Amino acid sequence: MKLNLVSCDAQRPDKRAIAQCIIEHSDISNVSLANELTDILLEGDPVDIEVADKNSGSALRALRKLSIDYEIIE
DSSP states (O other): OEEEEEEEOOSSOOHHHHHHHHHHHBSOOOHHHHHHHHHHHHHTOOEEEEBOGGGHHHHHHHHHHTTEEEEEOO
16 A cells, blocks of 8 residues: 655654654665655655555554554555
């Protein structure tokens, strides 16, 4: 499933937790890339990630917990 991470509405977003969520639930395993995507998201630009279908439920819960707005593309 492909997700478009639109924005983060948390008052004080936890960059490390967001990057860890991206690593755990997407096909990205590179920490520096996850940190870069987190910075892009927190600057206000959308980020696309690919999530395995078997992890989709837990990924969506984790994103909601981090106050990240997302759109399901596929």
